[in-house]
Amino acid sequence: TVTSSGTASITGNHTSGHAYTPESDVSCGILTFNTATISGNDSTDDEVGICAIGGTGSAVTGNTVTHHRQQGIMVDGATSVLVDNNTIDGQGGGTTATGGTTPDNDTRYYGIFAVDSTGTLSNNIIKGIKHGLLNGTQSGVGIRLSARAGAASSNMTISGNNISDVQKNAMVITNFYGGTSVNANITGNTVAGNGPINYIAQNGIQVSGGATASVANNNVSGYDYTGGPVAAIGILVFGAGTTSVTGNNVHDLMEGMYVQ
Numbered sequence: 233t234v235t236s237s238g239t240a241s242i243t244g245n246h247t248s249g250h251a252y253t254p255e256s257d258v259s260c261g262i263l264t265f266n267t268a269t270i271s272g273n274d275s276t277d278d279e280v281g282i283c284a285i286g287g288t289g290s291a292v293t294g295n296t297v298t299h300h301r302q303q304g305i306m307v308d309g310a311t312s313v314l315v316d317n318n319t320i321d322g323q324g325g326g327t328t329a330t331g332g333t334t335p336d337n338d339t340r341y342y343g344i345f346a347v348d349s350t351g352t353l354s355n356n357i358i359k360g361i362k363h364g365l366l367n368g369t370q371s372g373v374g375i376r377l378s379a380r381a382g383a384a385s386s387n388m389t390i391s392g393n394n395i396s397d398v399q400k401n402a403m404v405i406t407n408f409y410g411g412t413s414v415n416a417n418i419t420g421n422t423v424a425g426n427g428p429i430n431y432i433a434q435n436g437i438q439v440s441g442g443a444t445a446s447v448a449n450n451n452v453s454g455y456d457y458t459g460g461p462v463a464a465i466g467i468l469v470f471g472a473g474t475t476s477v478t479g480n481n482v483h484d485l486m487e488g489m490y491v492q
Contacts (some may be wrong), residue, residue: 246275251301258302261273261279261280262283267288270292281297284306286310288310292307293315293318297321301326303345307349308346308347309476312350316355318356320343322360322362340372341373342376346386350457352390361398363395363399370400373400373403375403377403378408378441382396395433402436403421403423405437414444416446417446418446425464430458440472441470444472447467448477448480456485464487466485
């Protein structure tokens, strides 16, 4: 845990087994409250692998998070943060799935969970974000971007990530809680579903809840649901603000794009 007002460098460490069983709070393998460089670390079986809270210009790069229990990497209240070239493999380790009423009591299973932050999420490998095998629980998302109610906002570039084998959605960009704004520039990502499957209707990239986004030049495939009557969708724009969807390669799935 680093709480100093300076800049910390945390490199080459291994953490494991940090978990808090009540859902009111989380345990982190690595926890920073200010600007930090977090690189080359390995987290196994932690509730949250890395928590980067606050600070300006923090970098979370080249880390490996394996079999976490709730969030692989949490970014909260950070400005100009870079989360790049990390590998997050949940290995089906999700244990809780309550949506909650704010980002603070959302205990669903995530690869990267970003709230009230600006910066870049890039070139990460995210997989295995699910509750074991063949589970229909509406949980398991590769990347979630949101903001708390009130004056909070988020603005992220999400680029070059490879997301596969997640339970529900590859990405969810949402201003569901009523922040000032949530915006994402989603470009050059590869996201792949597990379909055709009959136990859950997966989606690829979702923009919803009043969030805005540019979704461009992504490769989206493999979202197919055989259970009916709902559909699996490659790109879902649902109750969103101004959003553009251009130049994507959307293929081998049930429905390419759905806008409501």
